[in-house]
Amino acid sequence: MDPDDLDSRLAALEARAPGRDDPPELPRSRRRGLLATPLVLAPVLLLALVASAAAGGAVVATLVQSTEGVQNPGQPLEGANLECMTPPEAAAYLAARGFTDVVWQVETGDIEGKAGSTVQVATPPDHGYVVPGAILSDGKLYMVVDQRTGATGGGTCPDLPMP
Amino acid sequence: METTGRLALPAATAEGTGAHSVAAGSRNDPDAFEAAVGPHYGPLTRRLTVVLGNEHDAEDVAQDAYLRAFRSWDRFDGADVRAWLYTIALRLAFNHVRRRRRWLGILVRTEPAPWTDPSDPDLWGALRGLDGRTRAALLLNVLDGYTHREIAAMFEVPEGTVASWISRGRAALRAELGQR
Secondary structure (H helix, E strand, O other), X not given: OOHHHHHHHHHHHHHHOOOOOOOOOOOOHHHHXXXXXXXXXXXXXXXXXXXXXXXXXXXXXXHHHHOOEOOOOOOOOOOOOHHHOOHHHHHHHHHHOOOOOEEEEEEEOEOOOOXXXXXXXXXXXXXXXXXXXXXXXXXXEEEEEEOOEOOOOOOXXXXXXXX | OOOOOOOOOOHHHOOOOOOOOOOHHHOOOHHHHHHHHHHHHHHHHHHHHHHHOOHHHHHHHHHHHHHHHHHOHHHOOOOOHHHHHHHHHHHXXXXXXXXXXXXXXXXOOOOOOOOOOOOOHHHHHHHOOOOHHHHHHHHHHHOOOOXXXXXXXXXXXXXXXXXXXXXXXXXXXXXXXXXO
């Protein structure tokens, strides 16, 4: 059998094999999850701007500092990898480090934005992805939990099954 | 036949100059992922159909591989996106076959393929006689031009093993097709 003949016959065989050209939809929750944090912060930042206009530069500096992402480099929760924990585990971790005033913002629905809702509660939900990027504002720590259908893990735990 | 294909995994062997390479700056962007990886999805499903001998299993594995690739996109070395996607998919395919064997307790058999070329029905019959790894290695070498070394990196086996698979695969096909 001529090798070239085999090559062309294999190519013809594979070309006739059934296959789908349209790939599956990609989950884009990580993008949306990250976008959610600035939305949460919008009223806080607005208050900060108003206060700064009234009280001067020193107050501005204080407020800006107070809304620092606590998981950023140099901040108290740097390297905590909260996104790898369940919400109750994250709550226990935070409590052990003095973060007792935590607002849990729970995102539900699906990643396409259908029938979704956002609620803020004082107790950690039982399940859902803890979205990286916790924010400390006015002494409260804001944690976002993504329970949307089709959501995926983020940060250092992208392959984590939904807790 | 040893050919001069492009790089494959692991990244340490990558040359990074192939037509399937991806710019480093686009690796956190889902749209960039779809643009770079999406065009390989159709050929991948056809390859998996031939390797697994079953279009439904092929589609399941292809979807799984595509989504896993997306989740690992930020870790892709940017070199040869086709080799990277095929490596993920073929490893999943072989795990898929192993699971079926373990749980069903039966020999996994490929199905008769109504899509084979009516003018060349013997080829599929001969290919069905090869195990999945040999079939996959042969196709990667013959159709895609990957070298034995590159295929060895994809399957995490020694280069000599791949050479043996391809040599024996070709010999088996020659013998099978020669008898018909």
